[in-house]
Amino acid sequence: MIELRNVSFAYEKNQPTLKHISLKLGEDNENIVGIIGPNGSGKSTLFLNLVGMLKPSDGEIVVDGSPIKYGKHALNELRKKIGIVFQNSDQQIFYSIVQDDIAFALHNLNLPQEEIDQRVDRVLKELDIEAIRNKPIQYLSGGQKKRVAIAGILVLRSEWLLLDEPTAGLDPDGKRRMLDLMKRLVANGQKIIVSSHDMDFMYEICDHFFILNDGQIVKSGRKKDVFLDEQLLQDCKLEQPWLVKIHQKLHLPLYADQTDLFHQQASELKGGEPK
Numbered sequence: 001m002i003e004l005r006n007v008s009f010a011y012e013k014n015q016p017t018l019k020h021i022s023l024k025l026g027e028d029n030e031n032i033v034g035i036i037g038p039n040g041s042g043k044s045t046l047f048l049n050l051v052g053m054l055k056p057s058d059g060e061i062v063v064d065g066s067p068i069k070y071g072k073h074a075l076n077e078l079r080k081k082i083g084i085v086f087q088n089s090d091q092q093i094f095y096s097i098v099q100d101d102i103a104f105a106l107h108n109l110n111l112p113q114e115e116i117d118q119r120v121d122r123v124l125k126e127l128d129i130e131a132i133r134n135k136p137i138q139y140l141s142g143g144q145k146k147r148v149a150i151a152g153i154l155v156l157r158s159e160w161l162l163l164d165e166p167t168a169g170l171d172p173d174g175k176r177r178m179l180d181l182m183k184r185l186v187a188n189g190q191k192i193i194v195s196s197h198d199m200d201f202m203y204e205i206c207d208h209f210f211i212l213n214d215g216q217i218v219k220s221g222r223k224k225d226v227f228l229d230e231q232l233l234q235d236c237k238l239e240q241p242w243l244v245k246i247h248q249k250l251h252l253p254l255y256a257d258q259t260d261l262f263h264q265q266a267s268e269l270k271g272g273e274p275k
C-alpha cells in the first residue's frame with residue numbers, strides 16, 4: 001500500500017503546488033486508481049513525488065509501511081515497487097533500437113542475460129510490438145513510442161505502474177488499444193495509477209478516483225461518488241463522462257461502460273433479460 005501523510009510540495013519557496021495531501025492507494029484492493037484534475041492542478045508533480053524523483057517539502061510518503069528514502073540504493077529498490085511512464089515518451093527512451101531500450105533498466109539491475117532476454121520477449125509479446133523489436137526509435141509513431149516506453153517499465157515488474165496521460169496524442173484506435181492493454185495488465189495482477197483529461201476513458205477504466213484541484217484532493221471515491229456531482233466537476237473544469245450525462249439527463253441507469261449499456265439496451269429492445 002502507498003500512503004501519503006500530509007504531503008506538501010513546492011517548486012518555489014512558499015508557493016506550494018501540492019497542499020497537505022493525505023491518501024491511501026491500494027487500501028481497498030482497487031486495481032486502477034484515477035487521478036483527475038485540470039491543467040496545472042499538480043497531477044504530474046504528485047506522480048514524481050510518488051516515485052521519489054521529487055521530495056515532499058512537508059509530510060511523508062510511506063510504501064508498504066516504510067517511508068520513502070532518497071538515497072540511490074533506496075530509490076533503485078523503490079523502482080521495483082513503483083514504475084512511472086511519463087506523458088512524453090521521449091523523456092523515457094534513451095537507446096536507438098527498440099529492444100535495447102526496453103532492456104536498458106534490466107542491465108542496471110545486473111540480471112543474467114538469459115533472464116533479460118526472457119523478460120524482453122515476454123513484454124514485446126504482451127504489448128504486441130514484436131514486429132518492431134529491431135526498429136530504430138526515430139521511425140516509430142507516437143503510439144508505438146508510447147508502447148515502447150511502457151514496455152521499458154513493465155520489464156521491471158513493479159507492483160504499481162504510474163501512467164501519466166497515457167492516451168495523450170493517441171487516435172481512437174490507439175486509445176482503445178491502451179484501454180485493452182490496461183485491462184489485460186490488471187487481469188495479470190498489475191496495479192495502476194493513471195492520470196488523464198479524457199473523462200470517458202477514465203470513467204471506463206478506473207475503479208477509484210481522486211480529484212485534484214489546485215494542489216488539493218477535493219473529492220475521492222468510486223464512479224458514482226465523484227461523477228454525479230456536476231457542480232463540483234464544473235468547479236474543477238472537468239467534463240462529465242457521456243455515460244453519466246445520459247444517466248442524469250435521460251434517466252437511464254448508470255452504466256459502468258459502453259459495453260454494459262449496449263448489452264442492456266439490446267436485451268431490452270429484444271424484450272428479453274440480459275444474459
Ligand SMILES: Nc1ncnc2c1ncn2[C@@H]1O[C@H](COP(=O)(O)OP(=O)(O)OP(=O)(O)O)[C@@H](O)[C@H]1O
Nearest residue numbers: 011012017037038039040041042043044045046197
Ligand atoms: N519544474 C517545475 N518548476 C516550477 N514549476 C513547475 C515545474 N513543473 C510544474 N510546475 C508547476 O506546477 C504546477 C502543477 O504542474 P503539474 O505539471 O504537476 O500539473 P498537471 O496537473 O500534471 O498539469 P497537466 O494536466 O497540464 O499535465 C503548475 O503550475 C506548473 O506550472
